[in-house]
Amino acid sequence: MPKKFEEFKLNRQILNAVEEAGFTEATPIQEKAIGPVLSGQDLFGIAQTGTGKTAAYVLPMLMKLKYAQGENPRALILVPTRELALQIEEQVRLFSTYTDLRTVVIFGGIGPKTQKEQIAKGLDILVATPGRFLDLYLTGDINTRSLQFLVLDEADKMMDMGFIGSIHRILEVVPRKRQNLLFSATMSDLVHKIAGDFLKNPLTIEVAAQATPAQTVTQKMYAVPNFKTKINLLAHLLKDDEFKRLIIFCKTKTVADNINNFIARRFGEDAVRVIHANKGQNTRINSINSFKEGNVRILVATDVASRGIDVSEVSHVINFDVPIVTEDYVHRIGRTGRAFNEGIAITFYNEAERYYIDKIEKLIRQKIDEEEIPQSIFIEETPFDERQAIAREIDAQKRKENPDFKGAFHEKKKQYTSPTKKNNKKSYPSKNKKRR
Structure with missing residues (x-):
């Protein structure tokens, strides 16, 4: 039987906030983590998104901090993206409703003036992306001498984004005597290294x-x-009423914009929003809030949002492109099936993307069920440029696995870089035929 929050050594203010938030039973990560964090242990939690890990460290942290004290942060939560920072700040505020604990969130992409002013007013918990934290520390706006807690959340994503250097610099400027908590969905070599340096x-x-x-x-x-x-397949699927609220993940900003425009034309502009790195901060926040509130049914996103959306009733995730960073697959599909709800994750892959599907299946240690494309879907002819790009990608993959591999695009075949239409057909035959 899952443990109830009433069974943990949490005070009445926190329990009331938890109850009002609609939580009664602890998830496995919460059941295993809350007690040790309360007892002061360093913790390494391996948990996928959607398992309730934020509450697993926030609740005992609030219990130990108890009340507002001093002007400087006593807890620092480091996260890889601004979306995740905002999501965690929202959860901290939710669970600290009946306390006077003060929380500030800082991230890049906007001017630091307002964030500096908020810090100057005094705070207890600071949620930050590594770059912005270092910026404000170096300008003297953040004083770390009172830090008791240091949390690295989504450590694997931080390593993927190249933050290991920033993390090491932060470890040099925080007190040695502190409690450390690290959470990651996967255990890469870099995560293992930072865990050894940190915990x-x-x-x-x-x-x-x-x-x-x-x-x-x-x-x-x-x-x-x-x-x-x-x-064509996406349009077919979106006609189905079971796709109540879904996120479509793409590899690039251009593809995300193209899909957004297509859906807006087909299903109406009120049905969809798009978020990626070129969108302004306010636009991204408003789009996520519209999606959370159910005002729009479809959110199109690049991986900038794969770990920053906490919506409990996402019915489907569609991977329009297969992620190149295989661990991102876990985080993308973790946007559905949250909080004990059921969800469906659908992935489209072409011939070049099969390489990444194999790596994903190895990572998750299971086979993904393959479906046949419905007969009503028109199979388009692959344009020459796209066919060429797929061939190049497959060559690169084979060369990566075998450095001696000589593919269609190696230096001895330079004549094929600008083939005639006749050679086109001969060199790159299309395997895709229109269904009649």
């Missing part, structure tokens, strides 16, 4: 096999030869 005799908690998707997520995939056919 002291930690308790390791793993609530599921590393990088396994939530059991509440059903996974499917379709072999789709090209971009236009992916669009």
Whole structure:
């Protein structure tokens, strides 16, 4: 039987906030982590997104901080993206409703003036991205001498984004005597290294096999030869009423904008929003809030948002493109099947993306069910440029696995870089035929 929050050594103010937030039973990560964090242990938590890990460290942290004290932060939570920073700040505020604890969130992409003013008023908990934290520390706006807690959340994403240098610089400027908590969905070599540098005799908690998707997520995939056919399949799926609230993940900003424009034309501008790195901060926040509130049904996003959206009733995730960083697959599909709800994750892949599907299946240690493209879907002819890009990508993959591999684009075949139309047909035959 899952443990109830009433059974933990939490005070009445925190329990009232938890109850009002609609939580009664602890998730496995919360059940395993809250007690050790309360007892002062360093902790290494391996937990996928959607398992409730934020509350697993925020609740005992609030209990130990108890009330507002001094002007400088006593807890620092470091996260890789501004979306995740805002999400965690929201949860901290939710659970600290009946306390006087003060929380400030800081991140890049906007001017620091307002953030500096908020810090100057005094705070207890600081939620920050590494770059902005270092910026404000170096200008003297953040004083770390009172820090008691240091949390690294989504450590694997931080390593993927190249933050290891920033993390090491931060470790040099925080007090040696502190409690450390590290959470990651996967255990890469870099995560293992930072854990060794960061944690002291930690308790390791793993609530599921590393990088396994939530059991509440059903996974499917379709072999789709090209971009236009992916669009045709997407349009077919979106007609189904079971796609109540969904996120469509893309590899690039250009593809995200194209899909957003297509859906807006087909289903109306009120049905969809798009977020990626070129969108302003306020636009991204407003788009996520509209999606959370149910005002729009579809959110199109690049991986900038794969870990920054906490919406409990996302029915579907569609991977329009397969992520190149295989761990991102776990985080993308973790946007559905949250808080014990069921969800469906659908992935489209072309011939070049099969390489990454194989790596994903190895990572999650399970096969993804393959579905046949419905007969009603028109299979488009793959344009020459796209066919060429796919061939180049496959060559690069083979060369990566075998440095001696000589592909269609190696230096001895330079004549094929600008082939005639006749040679086109001969050199790059299309395997895709229109269904009649």
